[in-house]
Amino acid sequence: TSIEKLIDEVFIEAYGLESGKPVVYEGQRLVVYEIVKRFAQRIIEMDRAYSPFVMEGLEQEGMSYEMKISNSPGFVTLSGKIDRVDRKDDVVRVIDYKTGRDKLDFDSVPSLFSREERRNKAAFQTMLYALLYKANHHSSGSRIVPGLINRMNLFDRNFQFGLKVGKNYVDNVDPLIPEFEQHLKILLDELFDPNVPFDQTTNI
Secondary structure, eight states: OHHHHHHHHHHHHHTTOOTTSOOOOOTHHHHHHHHHHHHHHHHHHHHHHHOSOEEEEEEEOOOEEEEEOTTSSOEEEEEOOEEEEEEETTEEEEEEEOSSOOOSEESOTGGGGOSSSOOOHHHHHHHHHHHHHHHHOTTOOOEEEEEEEOTTGGGOTTOOOSOEETTEEOSOSGGGHHHHHHHHHHHHHHHTOTTSOOOSOSOO
16 A cells, blocks of 8 residues: 555665665564554544645744844744644644653643643643744634644544643634743743753752
């Protein structure tokens, strides 16, 4: 099938194998092959159920956002590579694929920046991607819905796409963006303040 041929091509490139020769799958390679194949088949199955939609980008780069640093003439330029952006009607999904068990939910926007407790780093990253998309598509007029797809929810037949704040799914990132930007600015101001010593953790 097409999936199997594409996996062969990736293995040839990743493992430095000889092009044109059949790929031999055994041991660890066989395990990785079966996992990748299963993931790809499930994503296609989900896409088929969600269709029709338009794929706007895969591993999308080139989107950036400048944030002014307080008490400084400089700016910080934020950028990233978004795994996937698709559009259906007035909904734009900003999707981050994860291989772990990253959670979809977080308590509040401030909790994404907390240093005193376990914060949802994956949700933070996806919110940042949503901010980047919004900053670079001012006139899209669409609802931006950020979400994670990982190895746990990918095979959940009751899976609903999106992040959750508390118990509520985020069906439009707009109401969260101002607070997210505010906390992001506070964080960057602190990082670039020469009067604030940098430490990796408050738990010495």
